[in-house]
Amino acid sequence: MSRISTSSGPGELLVELRRDTGVPLHQQLESGIRTRIRAGLLRADTVMPSTRALAQDLGLSRGVVVEAYQQLVAEGYLVSRGGGYTQVADIAVVEPSAVKPSPSGPPRIDFRYSRPDVSQFPRAAWLRSIRQVLNETPYRSLAYLDGRGTIELRTALADYLNRVRGTAARPENMLICNGFAQGSRLLLQVLAAQGYRRLAVEDPSDNDLRDVAAAAGLEAVGVPVLQSGIDVDALERSGADVVLVTAAHQFPTGAVASAETRAALVAWAARGDRLVFEDDYDAEYRYDREPIGAMQGLAPDRVAYAGTASKTLAPGLRLGWLILPARLVEPMSQAKLMDDRGSPVFDQLAFADFVARGEFDRHLRRMRPRYRLLRDTLVHRLAARLPEFEPVGVSAGLHVMALLPPDLAEEPLQAAALERGLGVYGLAPYWVSAPGPAGLVFGYGSLTPKEVVEGIDLLADVIGTLRDV
Ligand SMILES: Cc1ncc(COP(=O)(O)O)c(C=O)c1O
Structure with missing residues (x-):
């Protein structure tokens, strides 16, 4: 042929x-x-x-x-x-059977979680960093990479995280990855290969990682989250050898792990060859006080730490980082090289320059009051229009979870809201062991204050109509 x-x-x-x-x-x-x-x-x-x-x-x-x-x-x-x-010639072509457009289109106001306001991406500062690295990067830096990523970004991030998140990072222990998605997948694969068997996840929690764990050959078990963070006694009973926690701001409940919970988690990990996997996905956004430092700083040998630019800058950047206990650095570096030979070098170098110049801090200082205003607007409007809703969690992040009053169920509410062009999302996918109380998770990161108000007013109308029938 x-x-x-x-x-x-x-x-x-x-x-x-x-x-x-x-x-x-x-x-x-x-x-x-x-x-x-x-x-x-x-x-x-x-x-x-x-x-x-x-x-x-x-x-x-x-x-x-x-x-x-x-x-x-x-x-x-x-x-x-x-x-x-x-x-x-211009003839009518046979269109390939492709994705069918959704019949209803996207909601006009969408409280879908996990969307920062990408319209605020600091283009000018990023462009300066890109220019800088394109001008100054020597050709030899364009060769195949160290599996951990460029030393420039590992150094810039270690300095930043130690200063702002209280971590104990060293550039040698850091690994750059394509967001939490890749970092967590590789870590679970490496742990499974080392004989780890059972991953405890917070109940409720983000559901993506459970499938990733199963694919890696780890059994995922749910452990309840209390107001003070994960229930460490239940964790002990679960038989898990690794636990994933969102200690600084639990997703989706918004709980913060107390000092006692953190200490108990570290003690749990120290009994046997166990590991705490800390997902520090949105800790930069704490509005009522300084965020609590990362657990990694308490026990660098027992905690693997994950951070991401997805909430702070933009999810499309696909930039994430891990701080690893020494024993996991080499296998993770190998796993990263096997997976994709490393994250794109100019993106890493531009981000390193951006962080080292203080632009990352500047961007966060600019975004914090915006998100805080959105959160306050949401909580106040809920209190005014839907006082029987119960927002839970601390003043932080890009989402609020609220429990529903007993006469409302998630699915009919979501469907009725969608009919009116409003996207709201239930808690059901997040429960692990058994269905828990009904609630909604409101993501507000990409909305304007006016849209937040309109959205809650619309939700109140939808609920009024549901109650009338
Ligand atoms: C709990 C949690 N962790 C981490 C992330 C970030 O994932 P990634 O870095 O792959 O974009 C998200 C994104 O929505 C999340 O909800």
């Missing part, structure tokens, strides 16, 4: 020809071009390669190509233009 991509002439053309089938070559050429036009892969007005160039690239006589083009012109797939060139 010859499978040749020709780039001669104004257009590029990939054609598959088999010389062992007995099917004449001009027919194969015709059918290859026809199929691609019908599928919309060769679009109307695309200029075809000249017959001479195509014949040369495919190792055919020019007559074979001329014959194929003539046939396709006769069939209306190609048009022969003056000046001796040929173009794809």
